[in-house]
Amino acid sequence: MASLEPPAAVTPPSSKPNLLPLPSPTIITPSAAALAAVAPTTSSSSPATLSVATPLPTPSDAELVHIPSYSRWFSLDGISECEIRCLPEFFDSRSPSRNPRAYKYIRDSIIKQFRRNPSSKITFTEVRKTLAADVISIRRVFDFLDAWGLINYSPAALSKPLKWEEKDSKTSQHAADSPAGPSSDSTPPVRETTKWLCGSCKSVCSIACFASDKCDLTLCARCFVRGNYRVGLSSSDFRRVEISDEMKTDWTEKETMQLLEAVMHYGDDWKKVAQHVGGRSEKDCITHFIKLPMGEKLAGSAEFGSGINKLNQMKDDNSSNSSSSGKRLCLSPLADASNPIMAQAAFLSALAGTAVAEAAAQAAVTAVSKVGHGEANAHFRSLHGVQGLQNASITSNGSNKLKSSEEARSGVNTMPEEKVNVEEELRTVAMVQMKHIQEKIIHFEEIDSQIDKEWKQMEQMRDILFYDQLNLLKHERSIRKTGQQAAEGTRAG
């Protein structure tokens, strides 16, 4: 017994009750339960009748064989137009072995074999072992039957709504002139705007798809190239649809945190950053990082390359509670400072929590005390690593000093006093920065003088060498002269 499924999203009256006379050996009248009617059911008086089954066939009806509605033309009695069109080699009497009789024999045996066990999929190799015919003919017929859902068709397999399925459910109504794809039966047509599913290989299209408006088909790039589309379509009917990855998702908080962590660890190695974030390409990471609210500040203070590292260090140290809004708030008082130093300082102060600063201060107090003009070289070598700590220590020192002074005055911190404290801290931070720059300048000057000295030395060396060269030449010439004289002398004498 075969039954049809109604195409989804189609009004019931249009689906006619189709009688597929299937003189199969086992005829079982369908139980009443199976006839959840969308269309009027047919009586079971005639030996081969059809009924419209429920979208989800009950497992008790093991004898029911389902074929899709667009294959309703099929009949085991004869050969229909569709078959002649799709498999012309059997009907054009070009080859003696391919004739309608052979085709019918192959087709019927394949179908019978499948129907003996309709729940399991039958493979081509099983079929060809049992048929006395050449394997290519068998394969063609098998592919044809498979494509039209006459074999290996089980509704349970089609639970995913494919994009082109919904479109086809409307077109499959009309005669099977243009072969359509399988229509979804049970699930309502859900339009997924973000995902494209290929109609033939049923995989998610990621890079680019090819959509055909002529036949409402969507194919992934691979199927398109392979030519896996139906008869009647050509490659020109397809247009390319690009899918960009950015459209898919936005950056979540977690991903942003991962990105910042990664940047802090790997700095400029965007490959590793992309790896760390997971799921984002390098370009995505870079663009998103730039777009982050503090990105501009960081881009502005480019000379403080190390500053970025320490900045991120602090960011990392802070819990994720420090949301971007908090950062913005703290930035506002000095955000429009023309001096980039001030802006950076303001930023640092906003981020450095007192606890962090105190911990860093313990380690860095000694280093700070060592800072002096005499120790400039040693200091600057470890500048990059320590700078962050120093800043933190300075601020912490500043804040500690302030705190102690506050405590001396009064035990309670009120809001305006805190503001004053913050400003004091900012001033000290700025002073420290300026000191750093001064020291740097001094350091560079020293290097400069060293280079000058070496340059002078090199020049002296050059001069010496030149003198040596001259001497050698002179010597050579004089020897030659004496040699010639001696030679002349011997010749004469």
Added chain:
Amino acid sequence: MKPLPSTSSKTPVKFRMPTSENLVPIRLDIEVDGQRFKDAFTWNLSDPDSEISVFAKRTQKDLKLPLAFATQIAQSIQTQLTEFRSYQGQEMLTGEKIVPIKLDLRVNHTLIKDQFLWDFNNFDSDPEEFAKTFCNDLGIEDPEVGPAVAFAIREQLYEIAIQSVATARESRNAKKGRRGEYSSISSRSTGAALDLMKLFSNRYSVVRKRKEWDVYEPMVDILSNEEVNALESMEERKPR
């Protein structure tokens, strides 16, 4: 269709399978990494070669064989097809050629032994039809037997065709030397029936002698599992 040559059967004919369909028997016996794959089927020569790789891939996927099989299968098919094609341009001698075909094969649990005569000259013959009728008449249930029988017939016809090509070549060379007389093909004057008689040393009637009945009777045996296993192990030992 080709008319049956009756008297002027000495004229050589282009090589082809002496059946209504020019199908080539292909036998596969591939071993990869200890896995052995044996198969036999018929291939239509007029199909493009692109089908070979498709078929090989399909078979490999359906049977869940490792990937190396696909290329091997395709290669094997290709070599056999080229071999067949190499014979195609040449001529073969046909004539009143009645050949004995012997069936001795085991398909799953069915063992078949049979012998019969086949008219090699009949280019309308159809081994597939024969196999179908054979299975129906003997009530063989295993659907794989039919194609196996057809394949066996085809294979033997193929070998005889190759032989006749060889003899044709010899005869051509020999013609340059002397007029050759070929034993089973020469006598034309008396007609087919008498040829048969001559062939089978029965001069008095066309009916077969009783003692030969057994030979020409089909024998079908259904084996049990153990017998099948025993036979399989014997077969595997033989070629090694």
